[in-house]
Amino acid sequence: MKSQQEFVTGDDFKSRVLDECLRAVPLGAYAYGDDIHYAFIDAGATRVLSRTLGPGRQADAVSAIAPLYSWDEREMHDDWDVRFDDLPDPRPLRGIEGNMPAAVTAAGEGLTHFVVGPVHAGIIEPGRFTFSSGGETVVHLDAQLSYSHRGVERRLAGMTVQEAAPLVARICGGCSASRSMAYALALESLAGVGLDSWTDLARLAILELERIYNHLADLAASAAGAGWGPGFARGMALKESAMRLCALACGHRLLFDAIVPGGVGRTTMLDSDELLRQTNTLQEDVGRYLDALFGNASVVARWHGAGKAGRETLRAFGAVGPARRAAGDKIDVRTLHPYGAYRWLQVSVALAKSSDAYARCSVKRDELHDSFRLAKEALMTMRFNAPTPALPLAVVPGLAVGVVEGPRGTETVILHVDDQNRLLRIHVISASYRNWPVVARAMDGNIVPDFPLVNKSFNLCYACADR
Amino acid sequence: MIGRSIGIRHLVCGSCNGCEHEMNALTNSFYDITREGWDLVASPRHADVVTVTGPMTDAMRGPAHETIDAVPRPRIIVAIGDCAIGDGPWCGPKPSGEGAGVELNATVSVRGCPPSPDAIRDGLRAAARQLDPAFAGDTESNMNNQTR
Numbered sequence: 001m002k003s004q005q006e007f008v009t010g011d012d013f014k015s016r017v018l019d020e021c022l023r024a025v026p027l028g029a030y031a032y033g034d035d036i037h038y039a040f041i042d043a044g045a046t047r048v049l050s051r052t053l054g055p056g057r058q059a060d061a062v063s064a065i066a067p068l069y070s071w072d073e074r075e076m077h078d079d080w081d082v083r084f085d086d087l088p089d090p091r092p093l094r095g096i097e098g099n100m101p102a103a104v105t106a107a108g109e110g111l112t113h114f115v116v117g118p119v120h121a122g123i124i125e126p127g128r129f130t131f132s133s134g135g136e137t138v139v140h141l142d143a144q145l146s147y148s149h150r151g152v153e154r155r156l157a158g159m160t161v162q163e164a165a166p167l168v169a170r171i172c173g174g175c176s177a178s179r180s181m182a183y184a185l186a187l188e189s190l191a192g193v194g195l196d197s198w199t200d201l202a203r204l205a206i207l208e209l210e211r212i213y214n215h216l217a218d219l220a221a222s223a224a225g226a227g228w229g230p231g232f233a234r235g236m237a238l239k240e241s242a243m244r245l246c247a248l249a250c251g252h253r254l255l256f257d258a259i260v261p262g263g264v265g266r267t268t269m270l271d272s273d274e275l276l277r278q279t280n281t282l283q284e285d286v287g288r289y290l291d292a293l294f295g296n297a298s299v300v301a302r303w304h305g306a307g308k309a310g311r312e313t314l315r316a317f318g319a320v321g322p323a324r325r326a327a328g329d330k331i332d333v334r335t336l337h338p339y340g341a342y343r344w345l346q347v348s349v350a351l352a353k354s355s356d357a358y359a360r361c362s363v364k365r366d367e368l369h370d371s372f373r374l375a376k377e378a379l380m381t382m383r384f385n386a387p388t389p390a391l392p393l394a395v396v397p398g399l400a401v402g403v404v405e406g407p408r409g410t411e412t413v414i415l416h417v418d419d420q421n422r423l424l425r426i427h428v429i430s431a432s433y434r435n436w437p438v439v440a441r442a443m444d445g446n447i448v449p450d451f452p453l454v455n456k457s458f459n460l461c462y463a464c465a466d467r
Numbered sequence: 468m469i470g471r472s473i474g475i476r477h478l479v480c481g482s483c484n485g486c487e488h489e490m491n492a493l494t495n496s497f498y499d500i501t502r503e504g505w506d507l508v509a510s511p512r513h514a515d516v517v518t519v520t521g522p523m524t525d526a527m528r529g530p531a532h533e534t535i536d537a538v539p540r541p542r543i544i545v546a547i548g549d550c551a552i553g554d555g556p557w558c559g560p561k562p563s564g565e566g567a568g569v570e571l572n573a574t575v576s577v578r579g580c581p582p583s584p585d586a587i588r589d590g591l592r593a594a595a596r597q598l599d600p601a602f603a604g605d606t607e608s609n610m611n612n613q614t615r
Contacts, residue, residue: 098525118530121509123477123490126527147526148481150563170556173485173581236495243492254485254581463483 003046003189003401013051014060020049021066025331026318027403027412028429029062029072031080038062038069039401039414039429041337046401048414058083068318071433094146094466103130106140118147125462129451136447141440148466156426161187161261161395161415164423168413169256171428172464177210177255178406179428179464182413185339186402187261190417191393195263197341198385201378202264204341207404208375210255213242214407215364215371216286218459222361223293225453226302231293238289241282249275263390271387276379283372290365303358307454309442311355319438321409321431322367323458326352326359333405345374357457395421406431408460430464471595472504476514476538480531480567481557482521485581486548490518492584500588511537516594518587519571522550522557523564535571543594546573547587549580556580 008016017038020026024042031037036059038049053059059076061084063069074093076082091101105113111134118126126147132140152171156164168183169176181203188195220235243253250258251266258265294300309319311327324331333339334347350366352359397419404411409431416424439458446454477490493500494507508514511534523531535544546568549555553566564570574597577590 095526098527098529100526118527119478119534123479123487123507125479125482125484125487126530147524147530148479148483148521149524149526150481150522150557151561152557155557155559155563167556170483170485170580173483173488176485233496236491237497240492240495240497243488253583254488256485256580461484 003048003399005048005050005399007050007052009051013049014062014065017049017062018065020047021068025336025410026066026068027401027410028427028434029069029076030414030427031076031082032416032425032427036076036082037414039412041333041401041403041410044337046337046403048399048401053082056083057081058085060084061086061088064088067316067437068434070437094149100128100144103128103142103144104140105130105142106132108134108139110134111139127462131448133448136449138443138446138448138451141443143436143440145436145462146466148463150467152467153426153428157423159423160421161393161417161423162421164426165261166257168426171467172430172461173254174214174461175210175406175408175411175430175464177206177258178404178411179413179430180257180259181207181340182402182404182411183415184259184261184402185404186400186413186415187393187395187417189402190395190398190400190415192396193262193391193393195340195391196385196388198382198388199263200341201382201385202270203259204345205270205375205378205382206250206255206258206264208371208378209242209246209249211371211407212368212375213239213246214459215368216242218364218456219290219293219361221456221459222303222357222453223299225357225450225456226299228296228299231296231299234289235293238282238286241285245275245278245282248278260390262393263388265390271379271383276376279372279376279379283376286368286372290368294362294365300358302453303361303457304354304356306357306450307442307446307457308354308356309438313441314355314438317438317441318434319409320434321406322350322360322363323435323438324409325350326363327355328353333403333410337403339404341378345377347374357453360457408432409435428464428467430461432460432462432465435460436465471599473515473591473595473598474506474508474513475516475518475591476508476511476534478517478519478531478534478567480519480521480527480551481524481563482548482550483557486520486551489581489584489587490520490547493587498584498588500591503588503592505591511535512539514538514542515598516543516545516591518545518547518591519567519573520547520551521567522555522559523567523570525562525564528564528570531567531571541598543575543597544568544571544573545575545577545590545594547577547590548582549578552576552578554578
């Protein structure tokens with residue numbers, strides 16, 4: 001993924017960024033040294049608009065007009081000492097020494113406020129949700145995350161690109177393979193190498209397996225959110241089967257280190273008959289499950305209209321992935337800027353219109369069918385080539401952007417590498433980081449008991465959003 | 468606690484969510500821990516055992532201690548995964564901590580990145596043995612309860 005970088009001088013930086021937001025898909029923004037960078041992707045290219053800060057490190061907040069940059073710019077302000085004076089939400093993004101800033105609540109007669117988290121009743125990552133409600137109806141929700149902030153980006157800076165690879169795979173458990181792929185794509189573009197078709201196919205199979213186990217978990221949890229226990233139990237059993245398939249393919253149930261810079265990691269069974277046979281069996285079981293799930297009128301009725309995030313909201317917040325496609329916007333990196341085997345195996349992009357829980361679930365259903373088709377096609381085709389070990393990479397210094405369509409949407413890894421093969425700066429923008437602000441807005445006007453359903457229809461991670 | 472039928476409360480302290488995927492797997496029909504008489508409980512006040520994951524983060528330290536303090540005694544803390552044990556990829560300088568299990572004095576550790584559901588179940592069995600006075604002299608419970 002070759003990335004074009006353009007330094008913009010003068011006062012029109014903000015308007016250039018806004019123009020680019022309308023033309024391309026905004027990925028996010030970050031600061032490095034004395035520069036700030038805003039990254040974009042569109043058909044066939046990634047582009048970074050950069051500006052050098054003056055001695056006062058002053059910058060205009062683009063989030064004053066485009067809310068999608070709210071988290072990015074607060075993070076630059078808090079952690080990287082960029083001075084924004086006009087941030088619409090000037091609260092610290094993260095707690096300072098463990099003290100979370102006060103939540104934003106709605107005020108008015110008859111409104112009550114209640115807080116959920118950061119410790120939750122189930123097995124869920126930590127986040128604090130402050131609801132303002134009038135009776136059952138949610139008027140406002142403030143979602144404050146960052147309880148899992150581990151200082152990942154600062155920890156990785158200074159490591160060699162090889163040392164950092166296993167840590168990049170462990171930033172987040174649920175989208176590990178996608179992030180490893182984005183990291184590998186960025187490094188491979190700096191090394192100027194293309195990989196053989198066996199490796200590209202192996203990677204595609206791994207990435208689609210990741211989508212399969214994640215979407216199964218999301219749909220199972222959405223069945224639970226609608227109160228259908230058997231749908232949850234069967235869905236989680238199928239997710240278990242999918243994780244066992246991952247272990248069979250790559251030796252790890254969550255695909256950690258399955259994709260490495262220059263190739264793939266453990267490849268023991270990727271071209272085995274057994275893997276293909278079990279993938280077939282799982283596909284049939286999943287097909288029956290999806291028919292039962294979407295054939296259950298009371299579940300589907302509960303999904304309809306729940307957690308609607310309008311198209312304008314999704315665009316304003318730069319939402320990505322199934323959540324964005326659920327409003328009919330055809331944004332999928334696999335077709336927008338194809339990488340690896342997606343350059344010749346055609347993805348059928350799943351779309352819906354109503355942008356509610358039903359739309360998000362139906363996009364995931366269609367993607368599950370397509371993921372099985374793609375994974376099987378890759379597994380069958382790769383048998384005609386001999387397995388290849390990972391290539392050693394000779395990385396040249398520079399800036400590279402790796403973008404991958406993960407289960408939840410656009411997974412971005414941006415690297416600045418020096419001439420000693422070391423990471424000067426790594427910035428990770430996860431699909432969850434882009435979509436979390438939308439979850440809060442999707443709750444407006446919904447009833448409190450639908451929060452688990454609305455939340456699970458997005459099913460975002462906290463670890464890769466907090467880093 | 469009746470006959471090792473423990474109530475388990477899970478506490479996430481900056482984990483990558485990998486350990487949570489495997490903790491969740493304990494409730495699926497393959498592992499189904501209700502067969503052991505175990506339950507994942509919604510409140511620390513109902514818990515006999517607290518499973519902790521992650522390196523501990525500055526933001527979670529306060530809420531984690533409050534949660535542990537709310538658990539009635541006797542109680543056992545189980546460190547799940549390499550991060551919680553103090554040996555994981557994210558243990559280290561601020562804002563990360565030295566491991567949730569290290570900071571909260573876990574007496575059972577389950578290794579792995581993440582540990583398999585079988586390994587977690589073995590760790591929980593070790594915790595149940597530590598809680599059960601009838602088995603206090605049990606050689607297994609004196610084995611430092613390292614589960615691999």
